[in-house]
Amino acid sequence: MTRQGETVSRITVYKHDHDGKPVTQYDGEIIERGSTWVCLRAVFSRSETDLGFVVFRQGDVFVEWFYNDRWYNIFQVHEGDSPRLKGWYCNITRPPVITESEIRADDLALDVFVMPNGTILLLDEKEFGALELPIEERMAALRAVETIRRSVSSREAPFELARPDTTA
Numbered sequence: 001m002t003r004q005g006e007t008v009s010r011i012t013v014y015k016h017d018h019d020g021k022p023v024t025q026y027d028g029e030i031i032e033r034g035s036t037w038v039c040l041r042a043v044f045s046r047s048e049t050d051l052g053f054v055v056f057r058q059g060d061v062f063v064e065w066f067y068n069d070r071w072y073n074i075f076q077v078h079e080g081d082s083p084r085l086k087g088w089y090c091n092i093t094r095p096p097v098i099t100e101s102e103i104r105a106d107d108l109a110l111d112v113f114v115m116p117n118g119t120i121l122l123l124d125e126k127e128f129g130a131l132e133l134p135i136e137e138r139m140a141a142l143r144a145v146e147t148i149r150r151s152v153s154s155r156e157a158p159f160e161l162a163r164p165d166t167t168a
Contacts, residue, residue: 011040013064014104018131023107028064037067038098053113053121054086062089065158066105068098071144072112073105076158085161088114090148092128092141108133108141112148118162120152 009030015023028040044060056077063076073093077086090112096105110128113121122145133141152159 010101011038012102013040013042013066014102016104016106018106018108018133020106028062031063036069037065038103039063039065051113053115056086060086063158066096066098066103068095070095070147071108071140072148074148074158076161085116087116088159090114092144094137108137110141110145112145114148114152114159114162116162117164118152118159120149 010027011030012025012027014025017023026042026045028042031039031041033039040063042062042064044056044062045058046056048058049056054077057080059080061078061081063078065074067073071092071094073091073096075089075091077089078084079086091105092108092110092112094106094108096103108128109124109131111123113123115121128141150156152162155162
């Protein structure tokens with residue numbers, strides 16, 4: 001929600017596969033920006049997606065962090081516009097290109113989902129293993145997974161809301 005006279009700064013996210021081919025694009029509202037990152041708010045507008053451990057529905061709110069110096073991004077997923085946290089979806093990507101108006105990221109298939117209770121699920125390992133990537137990129141992607149694990153374990157932002165006593 002913006003106050004009268006305030007302008008909302010929008011940004012377009014372009015997701016590509018590991019070969020740089022377009023996969024999807026969507027718009028978000030910039031929440032905050034740093035020298036190496038941007039945080040935005042996006043509303044899930046695609047049809048319902050059931051991953052087996054979480055369901056994304058139209059209207060779910062994603063607070064997304066993109067870092068131009070890291071091999072991952074983090075999406076904090078809320079049920080609609082409510083404070084109910086569904087978890088964090090982390091995409092392992094090449095460091096994205098971030099400009100004033102867009103983010104371009106190459107997805108490397110490997111994903112991490114963090115439940116509200118801190119349980120970590122590693123996703124799409126077979127798809128990642130099948131990609132033809134230079135060894136340096138493969139190792140950077142695996143280091144990114146370990147960085148996420150450490151951040152969750154120490155409850156670093158944005159994982160400070162992970163609570164072992166909450167149900168997954």
